[in-house]
Amino acid sequence: MATPLRVLVIEDEERIRQFLQRGLSYEGYRVDIAEDGPSGLDSARDNPPDIVLLDVMLPGMNGIEVCRRLRAGGDLPILMLTAKDAIEDRVAGLDAGADDYLPKPFAFDELLARIRALLRRIQPSKPDVFRFDNLELDTGTRQGRRDGRTFDLTAKEYELLELFMRNPRRVLTREIIYDRVWGYDFGGESNIIEVYVRYLRQKTEAGDHPRLIHTVRGIGYVLREPE
């Protein structure tokens, strides 16, 4: 199965907490919950999340201070949940390093859209052409090239090859590949990865070029120099 993205919710109001936990879990996120500032910081340290939803008015330590401390530890995306008209909370939150805020009450769909936007924003920017050994992947034309021979790629072949090119020499587990290329709602028991790796091998190895996408038995695949 896919490895879900992890959302940490730091919110003292039980009704909102339960609503977020249920809704985000249903959307496929792994949800961690904290009821106050200090336990939120502990949770972020022990189980690093991909994004934090952070209430402002919290017992123990307010959300602004929690935000400042989380920000000091890295560039984790932080979405503040602010009171409806508390403009000063928004400003303080942004000043403390929050990436965005959402006034309560909010529509769940809007929350999801903000989360997706923040998670997209932290993706590293793409170079125009990835290169590994004598293989190239052009992010503009979405074509591959090896030793001067250009080949076309279907949408999924492109995504899979880009994942390999972004992670050279790193073993990618089947779970990671499912997660990044096919998304969460894909059942894990199919041989779709094998099928697409075979397609990519046919294209990248045409003309007797040696293998670059290697099988790591029982785990997944790795883009590595020919053996």
Ligand code: CA
């Ligand atoms: Ca609160």
